[in-house]
Amino acid sequence: MTADEADRDQVTAALEYRLAVAEESLRALLAGGVDAIVMNAERGEQRVYTLETEDRPYRRLVERMSEGAALVAADGLIVYANERLASLLGVPLERLLGGPFSDWLDEPERAPFIAQLAAGTSGHAEHTARRLDGTGVPVLVGLNTTEGSPGSLRCLIVIDLSQQKAQQQQVRRLNAKLTDQLAELHRINSDLEDAERLLTYRTLHDPLTGLPNRALFVNRLEQSLAAAARTGHPVAVSFIDLDAFKRVNDTLGHAAGDLLLQEVAGRLSAVVRPNDTVARFAGDEFLVLTVGATSGLPVALADRLLGALHEPPLRAGAETVTASMGLAVSYEGVAPEQLLREADAAMYHAKQAGGARWELFGSRLRAELRNRRTAEQRLRKALAGDGVRVLYQPIVDLADGRAVGAEALVRLQRSHGGLLSPAMFIATAEECGLILPLGQRVLECACEQPLRWEHKSGHPWYVSVNVSPRQLAEADLVAEVTAALAAATLPGDQLRLEITESALLNVDPRVMNILNELRAMGIRIGVDDFGTGYASMAYVRHLPLDFVKIDQSFVSGMYDDVHNLAMVEATLALSHRLGLESVAEGIETEAQWHQLRDLGCDKGQGFLFARPTTSELVCVGSPTQ
Secondary structure (H helix, E strand, O other): OOHHHHHHHHHHHHHHHHHHHHHHHHHHHHHHOOOEEEEEOOOOEEEEEOOOOOOOHHHHHHHOOOOEEEEEOOOOEEEEEOHHHHHHHOOOHHHHOOOEHHHHEOHHHHHHHHHHHHHOOOEEEEEEEEOOOOOEEEEEEEEEEOOOOHHHOEEEEEEEOHHHHHHHHHHHHHHHHHHHHHHHHHHHHHHHHHHHHHHHHHHHEOOOOOOEOHHHHHHHHHHHHHHHHHHOOOOEEEEEEEOOHHHHHHHHOHHHHHHHHHHHHHHHHHHOOOOOEEEEEEOOEEEEEEOOOOOOHHHHHHHHHHHHHHOOOEEEOOEEEOEEEEEEEOOOOOOHHHHHHHHHHHHHHHHHOOOOOEEEOOHHHOHHHHHHHHHHHHHHHHHHOOOEEEEEEEEEEOOOOEEEEEEEEEEEEOOOOOEEOHHHOHHHHHHHOOHHHHHHHHHHHHHOOHHHHHHHHOOOOEEEEEEOHHHHHHOOHHHHHHHHHHHHOOOHHHEEEEEEHHHHOOOOHHHHHHHHHHHHOOOEEEEEEEOOOOOOHHHHOOOOOOEEEEOHHHHHOOOOOHHHHHHHHHHHHHHHHOOOEEEEOOOOOHHHHHHHHHOOOOEEOOOOOOOOEOHHHOOOOOOOO
16 A cells, blocks of 8 residues: 555545544434424425424534534435535525535536435545535535434535645645655766766776776786685786887877777787786786786797787888887786886886887896885985975965965985985885885974965965875874874864875775774865776765865876866766865866866866975965965
């Protein structure tokens, strides 16, 4: 039974109860006696009903009832009626007496009522009563035969249903409105799910070739290495780079370059096994993951992959394009990023050897690892001394270009002058664990700056600091942040922490507690470089986050690639839906600024506004000045 049916049953039961009570009162009146003279004008007859009684208490009861009540003769003439019936029909009481009740019903409804009267049956039915002024009134008419009454009088009860009908109509309108709202909610939810699926796919795949991107490749590599540890069957990673691809873009244009990349993707995909993975790493670089590598695999795999690219030759206009490849085979304990670096190093040596060839990572290339160790030593020396430098890039409100915060960016001081970019040491710091003291040093320096900037500029600033996965996993981050804020007397709401997408995958309860504790201190938490990893909004919407940073690769490519623009639009739409602030990175032109602002992006940073600079120069020449 539906809710509407249940409501109707309740109303019907209530009306039937009112009918029964009213009929009992009318019967009591009839038993007590009533005097009436009825004139049948059609037959010229006068019929007199006289019932003797000394006390008529029920007359007063019937006359005060909220229901219309009447006594009708067998031929339907009204013998007695109360004032309520006369009021309901909008007619003087004396005009009711002596006339047939059926005259006050709509024409199509008179015959069924007369037939019921003639049959002498009891019951009730809904009718439309027609008032003296012609307006219709919905009524419930109950007719009950009373045995032993003079002239076989019948009890007639009339209940005005106008209020019930109005309430039912209101309920129907409300139900219709609720149905429409539920349909709209379903549509919005469906659109959100579609957008999330699209965003997830685009986050995990290269928009140009449709291949898995680096993030998805690394994910599959991690799974394959775990399987290799159990089975003893190694995996191989091939790193492929097109030779002189830049010349194609420079001479023939990016459209020709894109077509060439799509052809490379198709050729590689055609020669690998179904359980292998071909991915686009970046630019003109491709990766191939081969599972179940055997001892003779390197030569056979290299010949098959490069053969697919060289026969028939790859052509872009008059240009013949070749490829170089590096290959690395897994071994016990190797990490995914290490295996990628080994394949990359092998590819680099293949290019140095003239290109159009492949190189297997081996003892000759282990010098690359020594370079990594050199980077680690440089990092340790910088931490032990005064070699860590923190620069700051202002973050502006895109609505008016006013600087409201800055991102802290770490550099290392070179011994011979100049600064070393984080690309040269962050990966090493993460691997060897030095990211923990380095991150703490940056955090402490950063927290000292916002109040200084506020004093110079006259308005509040915040500072945004990057947090690595290892800091979340291993450091006592809450204690470190608390100490840094206290030492700088900085309120928590003037500090923001940026977390990379990779750190948001498989968030355990401990990390969730850390994030919640930090937010409870007023600190705002955001995801950095959104769209470059493989975290989706399915992860983001379940995490205690406040903002999303759109990676500069999507911002810089908004005009060149509709997929980049679609990625920016989808990220902004979903961040707005989830109540997250949006920050765009890498804004270099006013056109990018204005387009992001028009799309609803809240804040941004990039060379258009300011390059990374020292703390002392942040407010000097910033967009606010």
